[in-house]
Amino acid sequence: MSVSHADCSSWSYRLSGVRYDYGSGSVLEIDELVIPRGQSTCLLGPTGAGKSTLVRLLARSIEPSSGRVEMAGDAVGSDRRPSVAMVYQHPIPLRRTVFENIAYGLRVRSESRQDIQVSVDRWLEVLQLTDLAGQRADRLSGGQWTLVALARALVTEPDVLLLDEPTANLDPARVQLVERVVAEEQRRRRCTVVWSTHHLFQARRVADHVVLLWEGKCIEEAETKTFFESPSDPRTRAFLDGKLVF
Amino acid sequence: MVSHEIFPIVWLTLRVSGTAVILSAAAGIPLGAYLGLSSHVLARVLRWMAHVGMALPPVVVGLALYLLLSRSGPLGGLGWLFSPQAMIAAQTILALPFVVAIAASAVRAVPHGLAEQLRALGASPRQVRRSILFEARQGMALAVAAAFGRSISEVGAVLIVGGNIAGHTRVLTTAIVLETSQGRFAMALALGTALLAIAAAANAVIFVFQSRTGMP
Numbered sequence: 001m002s003v004s005h006a007d008c009s010s011w012s013y014r015l016s017g018v019r020y021d022y023g024s025g026s027v028l029e030i031d032e033l034v035i036p037r038g039q040s041t042c043l044l045g046p047t048g049a050g051k052s053t054l055v056r057l058l059a060r061s062i063e064p065s066s067g068r069v070e071m072a073g074d075a076v077g078s079d080r081r082p083s084v085a086m087v088y089q090h091p092i093p094l095r096r097t098v099f100e101n102i103a104y105g106l107r108v109r110s111e112s113r114q115d116i117q118v119s120v121d122r123w124l125e126v127l128q129l130t131d132l133a134g135q136r137a138d139r140l141s142g143g144q145w146t147l148v149a150l151a152r153a154l155v156t157e158p159d160v161l162l163l164d165e166p167t168a169n170l171d172p173a174r175v176q177l178v179e180r181v182v183a184e185e186q187r188r189r190r191c192t193v194v195w196s197t198h199h200l201f202q203a204r205r206v207a208d209h210v211v212l213l214w215e216g217k218c219i220e221e222a223e224t225k226t227f228f229e230s231p232s233d234p235r236t237r238a239f240l241d242g243k244l245v246f
Numbered sequence: 247m248v249s250h251e252i253f254p255i256v257w258l259t260l261r262v263s264g265t266a267v268i269l270s271a272a273a274g275i276p277l278g279a280y281l282g283l284s285s286h287v288l289a290r291v292l293r294w295m296a297h298v299g300m301a302l303p304p305v306v307v308g309l310a311l312y313l314l315l316s317r318s319g320p321l322g323g324l325g326w327l328f329s330p331q332a333m334i335a336a337q338t339i340l341a342l343p344f345v346v347a348i349a350a351s352a353v354r355a356v357p358h359g360l361a362e363q364l365r366a367l368g369a370s371p372r373q374v375r376r377s378i379l380f381e382a383r384q385g386m387a388l389a390v391a392a393a394f395g396r397s398i399s400e401v402g403a404v405l406i407v408g409g410n411i412a413g414h415t416r417v418l419t420t421a422i423v424l425e426t427s428q429g430r431f432a433m434a435l436a437l438g439t440a441l442l443a444i445a446a447a448a449n450a451v452i453f454v455f456q457s458r459t460g461m462p
Contacts, residue, residue: 061365084368092363104367104369105369108364108367108368152367153367
């Protein structure tokens with residue numbers, strides 16, 4: 001991997017010896033992993049591979065049982081800690097309007113009413129949700145609500161955007177919309193994006209960098225082109241050939 | 247009994263039950279919310295105790311309060327026995343478990359993962375707690391409605407600690423008992439109708455609040 005472990009300007013996360021136990025066993029064991037800064041990284045793997053656990057560790061929603069999840073900005077004397085927003089695989093709406101759901105991250109940051117209005121209106125328009133602004137978010141269809149959940153993360157303009165299978169319940173048109181909007185935002189602000197997906201083709205479309213997880217272990221990480229064209233691990237090769245069923 | 251006798255009874259009923267609801271809500275909603283958010287074993291025990299408290303027999307509460315407030319009792323110095331204050335205390339004690347239990351359940355009914363998701367959007371722990379309480383607002387309204395229902399319909403405890411003294415501690419429920427015992431059923435029914443009207447009006451306010459905040 002080309003990212004230097006010593007240069008913290010090039011990475012957003014650095015994991016070493018991370019283990020996460022659940023119940024009687026370990027669901028995630030990662031010796032070393034670096035999430036590059038300002039790039040789109042895809043965590044690829046089948047259901048149960050540990051993708052969601054890894055994303056939640058990056059969001060610091062959970063703590064590792066052992067090992068270290070280091071984030072750029074953690075070190076004393078470094079730049080400010082990057083802001084993080086996450087879209088969960090099963091996002092939970094607040095029982096408020098779509099507008100209020102999207103505005104939530106700005107309200108907790110005490111943004112001005114005018115700034116909130118402008119920012120929320122912009123994301124409503126970008127994600128084609130303007131007509132739904134006044135509707136209760138908990139009464140939307142699954143697809144509509146997923147877009148609102150994405151908007152409420154994007155509106156905070158995070159330095160790191162974590163997406164846990166955000167398109168799993170979307171129709172192809174909305175998948176395309178989400179992929180396009182996230183890619184544009186990532187390019188515009190050079191933010192770090194981490195997607196988890198079990199969809200091979202989506203990884204190829206959205207990622208600069210791919211990490212393959214298998215039974216809680218990271219078995220391959222590489223730039224997207226290298227990952228798909230000349231993977232080093234035989235299991236990756238088998239997976240790309242369709243011999244490992246996802 | 248004529249209308250000029252009824253209005254003071256209605257007014258005292260509203261004053262006693264209204265104050266009991268305010269006091270039980272002021273203490274019970276924060277306590278219930280805290281117990282709902284906490285997973286500590288003590289919180290579980292207290293939630294169970296609140297559920298038990300919902301089954302407290304009013305006459306037992308009235309008797310206990312009578313003994314506490316009687317001249318020789320530990321709280322006799324307050325001079326509250328046979329006063330509206332004693333009736334408010336009795337109704338508050340009876341309503342409080344309802345508020346605590348329902349408020350705790352309302353908070354616990356908020357989806358489990360919401361707190362984590364709100365933190366992932368940048369909310370502080372304090373902001374998360376406030377948001378969860380706001381999500382439980384309809385349950386909180388139900389807690390207030392239950393407290394009001396428990397208070398205004400209660401008769402055993404207020405009869406014991408209030409004494410049903412005309413013009414002083416006579417409320418609608420105790421007046422109905424008296425009128426019925428004297429065979430004045432028409433007046434008892436009229437008082438009962440007034441009681442129902444108050445209950446309907448109070449719950450209409452709570453129902454409108456719930457509707458505006460999204461209760462189906």
